[in-house]
Amino acid sequence: MKNQYDCIIIGAGPGGLQAAIHLARYNRKVILIDQGGGRTRHALHMENYLGLEPSSGKAFVDTGIRQIKSFGAAFKREQVASVRVGHGFMVSTNNDRYQAPYVVVSSGVKENPPAIEGMNRFFARSVFTCVDCDGYRTTAKKLVILGDSLAAMRLAFAMKQMFTPDITLILPAGLVPDDHAALLAEDGITLVVGTPGEFLGDPGLAGVKLIGGQEIPCEVVMLSYSYTLNDSYLASLALNRDGSGALVTSEPAGETSIPNLFAVGALRRGKAQAIIAAGQGAVVGIEINGRLLDL
Ligand SMILES: Cc1cc2nc3c(=O)[nH]c(=O)nc-3n(C[C@H](O)[C@H](O)[C@H](O)COP(=O)(O)OP(=O)(O)OC[C@H]3O[C@@H](n4cnc5c(N)ncnc54)[C@H](O)[C@@H]3O)c2cc1C
Known part of the structure; x- marks a missing residue:
């Protein structure tokens, strides 16, 4: 046949x-x-x-x-x-x-990341999704972590141990309980509540702009979505x-x-x-x- x-x-x-x-x-x-x-x-x-x-x-x-x-x-x-x-x-x-x-x-x-302007320009270059693959590329860099669950918070603690002390975690409102926020602060991880709207920079990544206008400078981003x-x-x-x-x-x-x-x-x-x-x-x-x- x-x-x-x-x-x-x-x-x-x-x-x-x-x-x-x-x-x-x-x-x-x-x-x-x-x-x-x-x-x-x-x-x-x-x-x-x-x-x-x-x-x-x-x-x-x-x-x-x-x-x-x-x-x-x-x-x-x-x-x-x-x-x-x-x-x-x-x-x-x-x-x-x-x-x-x-x-x-x-x-x-x-991957199911949210629609963020500039994603295609920076994805896999300076916006990463996999710690085992690209975590190493964030070593000693200014890192932003974006996510939609507490898994992003666990990722932030892990990234701090392995790769870089300079981490800002951006999460939607209402996700992080107060005691968790205190743990992040103790570890020197900055928590920002907001929704990412755009990746900034040309040609290299320079930051993340939130819906509402706030700009968070960074060199690399790690995504934590489903x-x-x-x-x-x-x-x-x-x-x-x-x-x-x-x-x-x-x-x-x-x-x-x-x-x-x-x-x-x-x-x-x-x-x-x-x-x-x-x-x-x-x-x-x-x-x-x-x-x-x-x-
Ligand atoms: C940005 C990025 C960087 C990475 N870096 C590394 C790294 O450095 N080292 C590393 O080990 N891993 C890395 N990975 C992860 C790695 O590539 C994969 O997880 C791993 O290779 C396993 O891939 P896979 O076999 O599951 O599928 P994939 O590589 O995703 O391949 C699946 C294939 O199936 C095809 N397909 C899907 N549905 C259908 C369908 N209905 N009919 C026909 N074809 C279909 C797709 O088109 C695709 O070609 C990276 C991943 C990403 C996204």
Whole structure:
């Protein structure tokens, strides 16, 4: 049948790409379907990946796509609309349908920051979202933390311990109880109540302007907002999830609660780092190949 594969991989995150490399190098028939974009592509300075010279996430992903193709994996720039369980899995995209006994989901998450003017100019340059990725880049700099929950306050204490003493935390009114505000003051963290409206500066970031006009000078910003999983195409499947919605998978195989459906990267419970996702992809690729072997 047309479009019948050994494994369909959804999303060109590092985990999906690594699973494709392993499976393609076992001469399995594998396809990776990716709609473009993604968090890894947004990273401008990946410098915490063993053996990789500091590089952009875009270069990293583009190299990965060339690498999977070089081993014979198929690659389609399409958006997956649904995954259904029948005889194996049926994956439908905006363009076609694909079938396989194994599926790997690697479609990641997206951030939900509020609309702040200038976000696109500064995002990933001096406005960051991930402490493990970019916390280091805030070392000894004038930092503003923006958020919408008390998680931003915990982040402020952590940033103070690791990276910089000069922190202003901007939160909406009514969020921080008085005793917490006192703890922040004790730690030398400035608390400002307000709503961010604009990032200031040209070409470099110079500050945050609040709705109402107050300007807070800074060199770097850390965002602390929620994430949404890119998994609407899994909506019809009753998958086991944790309290945050992340997919619960078996250890070490990475299999979800639906047999032969595997998850890697930020969709899955755990830490969202490229090197972790790639490791998960290697495990999943080896596991699926083991199941495909008829021994
Ligand atoms: C600004 C920034 C900097 C970062 N810096 C680092 C760093 O320095 N080091 C590090 O280790 N990590 C870094 N990260 C985090 C890291 O990139 C990811 O968390 C990690 O690589 C895991 O990505 P992922 O595999 O979950 O998904 P992603 O990289 O987000 O990839 C998911 C892919 O799936 C695709 N997709 C989504 N939905 C569909 C669909 N329905 N159909 C088809 N395709 C779909 C997306 O288009 C995307 O290509 C950074 C993230 C950001 C945002």
